[in-house]
Amino acid sequence: MTRGGLLAGAVAVLALAGGGVAAFALTGEAGTPSESASAAPTATAEITRSDLVDSKTVDGTLGYAGRRVLPNQATGTVTRVRAEGTLVRRGGWLYSVDGRPVSLMYGSIPMYRALSSGSDGKDVEQLERNLEALGYETGTVDEYFSWVTARAVREWQDDRNLPETGSVDASQIIIASGAVRIADVAVEKGDRAGQSVVTTTSTKRVVHIDLAASDQQLARLGAKVTLETPSGGTAKGTITAIGTVAEPPAQEGGDSTIDVEVTAEGKLGRLDQAPVTVDLQSERRENVLSVPVEALLALREGGYGVQVVGTGIVAVETGLFASGQVEITGEGLTEGMKVEVPAT
Template structure:
């Protein structure tokens, strides 16, 4: 059985136990048999052969990709800070200390050492040179791992235009490397306040919008990388998205589940799920609450009955009451599989498409 696809099993058990007290007669082995001295069920439903797919709506938050912290590399007094919500691109300052800017450049390697003529070759040199070229400096400079005299001249020209001392030396007080354009989400420093090396200055993100969900681990089978999801944004706008990241480490949560469906008692656990939207939403709000409709993997060509057809058996497990000609019925033990659309996948001895099973009268 596809146990990973059995969602809401506890709820099914509660439904089955609530409306029936039937049990397998005889030796209690769970074999099928006739139910004696019993009229047919009050209502029936057909055993269908069909595909099943389950959906579940959970709570998420509309946010931005790639949150990270920017630290200061300079000592002095803060004289300017980019506003929260500001989008900063390559070559532009994030903040200024003593009127000297910290400039954003693109790259994945942190500026872990000062770069100047005479340093050993390395990928950090290539990263700096690539940015200088992109900003229009260093016509005679070759982009490689070597900090040459031409690199120094390009640095000095850039420093002059940026309002930095023309030293030909680049350090963490002048440049921070981030993967791409940055959006300021939180300023931890303020104009007139102190700055010191290593002090947290800003929280930034990328500019790509995404939806983040802290998904209950019991629903993890709903989150498959590459699977589609539908997101309802504030104001009712609905957009489609694709699951681009599923966490592999469960984190404790005392909220009882994102979707409010938990008991709220004790601690559960969640995994991080990120969903990339196919179009940019109109709202620019960060951390805005959204509803996310997740869809399970489709199970094809299975026998299915309404969930309420399941009977809780005294010795454990489930059965269905099969209606036969002449008003007789027989109880068949079944194994359950996937759930979807109010139906449940079943398998059991002698079951076939078109049979009728008992359900509670409406």
């Protein structure tokens, strides 16, 4: 298309603000700007080459994954509790009832029965693996509770000031998949032990986001994000879960939301339920030419163009819109060229 034809077809300069599109000026006869267009003040901006990223910063809440109210089977008076935030590993005590510690062991099978000489099953093997990891000799680790297993249990009980019965049950041991963090203590020393004494979490740091449903394109499983705390600390994260059901707005006129979970990588402190900001990226274009969005001209015959200083209007194909810039391709366009934009 000739320069004159493009000038005749240019109908407006677009200014994107708050998602709206406004006409800046109209042209007059072919090849000649109208009086209003000629009078409109203009400035210039460079065509740049860089990576273009569509992103948005949203609010999130930093916490820990795997929150669980631990069931309690010990009866009596609570005599010792851990401080909130304490990390408990295999063999460590979670709390004590009547002076007897309730200890943590690792596995996937809960203590649903008492284990003693003659017991047989996967839960026996799980117990033996824990005792062996804690330094007690159980013989061959298998599914049978032998006299050797009973001896190891008595040694373990002696070290923890428990009655040396050689058998164990849920009043002595609670099973978790790994180390836990004390998130909340439901009782104080001197209280009767109820259905639960402590709530725990895993040690995995996660960020929960109530993402507006209209922004759900920003959330992709496996996508990397950047996290920032109010103190200025930063870390990377990965989106590991996205809700499939939109929650209704919290207040009238608000947006529906979807739950998004980010697994944090790196150090973000030990605070629980702390506010963070999350930089989400939905799309990236690498090494592309771009101009400010307001440099675009809508052409009468369709599509867009840009007014290149010293050349005239050049038709362009647009790509990604991000951070006030738009990706463009067009004949003869190179990095560093100047294009006209409305003067501010």
